Amino acid sequence: MSYGVRERLLAPDNRMRVVGVAAVAIVLVAAPFVLGGFQTSLLARTLVFALFATAFNLLYGYTGLLSFGHAMFVAASGYTVAKIVQQVAPALGIESIFGGAALMVVWILALVIGTAMAALLAVFIGYLSVQLEEIYFAMITLSFSMAIWVIVNQDIIGSALAALGIGGGTFTNGSDGLTFRLGEVDLFGLEFRLVDIADPIAFYLLTLLVVAIGMYALYRVINSPFGTTCQAIRENPERARALGIDTQFHSWMTFIISGAFSGLAGAMLVMLKTGILPSDAFWTSSATPVVMTVIGGPYAFLGPAVGAFTYEYLRWIIRQYPLLEEFWEFSFGFLLLIVVLFFDNGVYGGIQRLREYVSDRQE
Amino acid sequence: MSDDRTQQDSTSSDGTSRGLNRRHFLAAAGTGATAAVAGCTGLGGGGGSDTIKIGGVYLLSGIAQALGTSSANAAEVAVKQINENGGINGKDIEIEVRDHGEDPQAQIRSLAQEFNADVMIGLTSSGVTLASAPTIESLGVPFTLTDIGTPYITEPDTESYGNYFESDSGRAAFTPNMFRTNSNTSHMTYAIAKYVADNYGESRVANMGPDYAYGQQCWDYFKAYSEGLGMNHEYVTSEFPSLGASDMTPQINSVLSADPDLLFTSFWAGDATTFISQAAEQGLFEEVDDVFDTIGADPTVYEALGDTTPEGIHMSGWYWPTAYDNENNQAFLDAYREEFQDDDTTPSIPGFTGGSTYAAIYMYKKAIEAAGGTNPEDVISELEGITIDNDPRGQTTIKEDTHQATAPCVIGETSFDADVPYDGAGLVNTQTYTLTRERSLELLDGSGLGPGL
Structure with a gap:
């Protein structure tokens, strides 16, 4: 090293x-020390989506597999987080063991188990999905994610448990989803509210830490022989197979890594929103990382992150103007059209070309 | 490769142009700084103590567009009236109403932290309300719900009904800075159960409602209140078409084949229109004695249905323009008509959320005047137990312990003789119903459902 x-x-x-x-x-x-409360939480949300889109892009930009169901990992991890904060943590008595630091312990526990659940889901769904390629891969991931949406929206788990005589028929709480409150942390005399909407500095810094670690890990994955193999599969699966690469197995592993990091992002997102709704598993939520990546540029590591920033801040600007807001999908669609038609690698590619142009002019 | 690197290293240590130059540094830093710049532009504003700011969040697009818009309209009418009469403590009110969008919590935060709303009104979805409650609580700004059905949000008894935020089956989600001026699902279902008990007695009852928490809750509460009223109805079928369904014929068919005497429904806005037109087509209204609906009684629904609305069915709402005989209601109606009579897209009478929204603005006026300012804690403590004098539905009071207004709901009979400014039906023979927490507790005893009153 x-x-x-x-x-x-x-x-x-x-x-x-x-x-x-x-x-x-x-x-x-x-x-966060300069920005106000609203801007800080917007930035935190944007960072989480940067991680989500980058994780998604491991599969899309690097391996050439377009998943249209990545919201299922946010759902798997998000519902796990909500369950842990609402019910599991109190049942384990974490409060009495860890005192003031309890919430931090719950947070770490939720993050780890949430990510693990997303990874577990990716193991099963990935195995079935990588049997297919191209549009069929997109369709099968879409179907799986919509199946998961139906499961949480209809609270099928709750009904199944009730049929077995466990619980009162609620588990994911149907269309209302799960909402929780996160209270105060007292860490060695340092007192703060974990998710303070009015002044979210503490949670922002935690988000930054988690996202930085996540992004670095993904960067290492992409720049390893594993990542190079991914690109080989993207460029030419037949040739990759001829070189002795088990493309299906490799795609499966990539799917799991992508799912796990999407789950990590999902856990942070649900903490930030202090709750999860079935709509977080709906296909429109799966489209978000796709749109971000296409806007930002799928063929650069930072492309999806640039896309996330572009997406969230453009959305914020649109929200300031009622007329644009009323037709925000139109405004966004128009932007997407421009990017797809005139930039060969999204905003990131645009920035690079601008830089090259500027330095050419000066040299 | 390694030679190459050494060579480059040595050149740069010589201080020549390779390696890190200013241009490259600027390019790299510039990219990173873009984010910060984008963020910084949002700063500023704030302060602004020369107006009282009210922020509103309603569904202004999609399925409930008409509903959210009529709330926004009623609020704007009240604001205009107050501003013309000297404002609040001599200050004008400034109101900004935004759409839920795809991230309602971001809108709420933006209004509280960027627009700097002193007080807020809003929300058109019970699900969004429950999901946003922790956000609203930590923002601390007084928030009055004017269009929300779920009884949970005004139910403080976590001992009996479970804490909504700490379990998947909790039914008490009381939030200290949230208030409600409209009558809720508990009122509505009680009113219908009572009407049925008084006029039809024990019957074969079927249910239809939108397939989400609201539809399920309405049906559960209706059954619980009916049981409390001593009615042993026979419940023949219960159907839930999906929210915003374009085709309800399968569900209508199965209701028809169950052969009920009465049909209970909980459709609203677009769903109410779909249901009534398709049920009329299939002859449902001739097959049953009566049909009830919780919150479908709205001018936009009847206007959209034109002459399709069957006469003589019973629909209810939180407000109906002709149901109250008092001068505040008349003042509201006059002001509303004046504002919208030349507007082709909006009926010139308020919708079923009109009364509660108009009342909320006047409630804030009284509370802010009594508190002598907009300090959130002071306003909240004034709101607890406040009597809304200018309420078009007659005086109502915000209950101190639950934050729910003692608001009446209204049931009427559909008829083309109703006095309405559009081509379509309206309500006649209206009756208002109120319910106290004590009575509700008595009736719901054993059902596990909280009054939310």
């Missing part, structure tokens, strides 16, 4: 990247 770290960091190609990352990091850490 440590071999040549200094040399690598200082290599001219990397130096710019290091400075760029450092600049972004400084801006993001400083942001």
Whole structure:
């Protein structure tokens, strides 16, 4: 690991990247202290979606598999988180064991188990889905996610449990979803509210930490031999097979990794919203990371993240103007059309080309 | 490769142009800073103590567009009236109403934190209300629900009914800074159960409702109140077409084949229109003695149905323009007519959310004047137990412990003789119903359902 770290960091190609990352990091850490409550939570939400879209893009941009059902991982993880915060944590007596830090423990527990549930779901659904390719892959992921939407919206688990004599017929609470309150944390004398809507600095910083770790992990995956194999499959599955790659197995593994990180993003999102509704599992929610990635540019690591920022802040700007808001889908569709027609790799590709153009002019 | 790198390193340490130059740095930093800039533009505003700001969030698009719009209209009429008469404590009211959009909580936060609303009104969906309650609670701004059915949100008794936010089966979701001016599902279903008990006695009853929490809740409460009233109805079938369904004929057929005396429904807005037109086509209204509906009685529904509405069925709502004989109602109707008589897209009489929304604005006026300002805690403590003098539905009071107004609901008979400014039916022979928490507890005893009153 440590071999040549200094040399690598200082290599001219990397130096710019290091400075760029450092600049972004400084801006993001400083942001909540400058921004108001609303902007801070918008930024937190955007970061979570950046992770979600990047996780989605591992499958789409890097492996060439368009999943149209990634909201199912948000749902799997989100309902798990809600269950843990609402019921499991009180039942385990975490409050009495950990005292003031209990909420942090619950948070970590929910995050880990939520992600694990999403990964578990991806193991099963991924195995069945990777048997297909192209449009058929998109359709099968869409069908699975809609099946999960029906399960949570109709509270089929609750009815099934009730039939077995467990519980009162509610588990996912149907169309109302699950909502919870997160209270105060007292961590070694440092008291704060975990999800404080009015002043969400604490939760923002936690989000930044989780998203940074998630993004770094995905970056390592993509830049490993595993990631290179993904790209080989994207470029030419037949040739990849001829080279001895078990493309189906590899796609399956990629699906699981993508699902797990989507689950991680979902857990953070549900914490931020203090609740989950069945609509979070609906196909329109699955479309969000797709749109973000296409806007941002699927063929660059940071493309989906740029897309998430573009999406969320454009949405915010549109919301400021009632006339645009009334037709916001139209405004968005128009933007998407421009990106697809005139940019070969989304906004990220656009930024790169602009940079090249500027430096050409100056040299 | 390694040679290459060493070479490059040495050149840059010589201080020549390779490696990190200003242009590259700017390009990299610029990309990162874009986010911050985008964020910063949202700052500013704020302060603004020369007006009283009211933020509103309603469904202004999709299935319930007509409903949300009529709430917004009623609020704007009240605001205009108050501003013409000196405002609140000499300050004008500024109101901004936004659509739920795909992220209602973001709209609520934006109105509270960006628009800096002093008080808020809103919401057109019980599901959204329950999901947004923790957000609204931590924002701390007084929030008055004017269009919400679910009794849970005004039920404080977590001991008996379970905490909504701590279990999947809890039914008490009382939130300290949330209030409600409309009569809720508990009132509506009681009124219908009582009407049935008084006029039809024990019957064969069927149910139809939209397939989500509201439809299910209405049916559960109707059955519980009927039982409380000593009615052992025979419940022959219960059908739930999906919300916004375009075809309800399968469900209507199965109701027809169950051969009920009475049909209880909980459709509203677009669903009420769909149900009535398709049920009329299949002759349902000739087969049953009576049909009831919880909150379908709205001018936009009758206007859309034209001459299709069957006469003589019973529909209820939170407000019907001709059901109250008092000067506040007349003032409201006059102001509303004046505002919208030249508007082709809006009926010139208020919808069924009109009364509660208009009342909410006047309630805020009284509370802010009594509190001497807009400090949220002071306003909230004034709101607890406040009597709304200008309520078009007659004086109502916000109950201190539940934050629910003692609001009446109204049941009427559909008829083309009703005095309405559009081509279509309206309600005649209207009756209003009120219900106290004590009476409700008595009637619901043993059902596990909370009064929410």
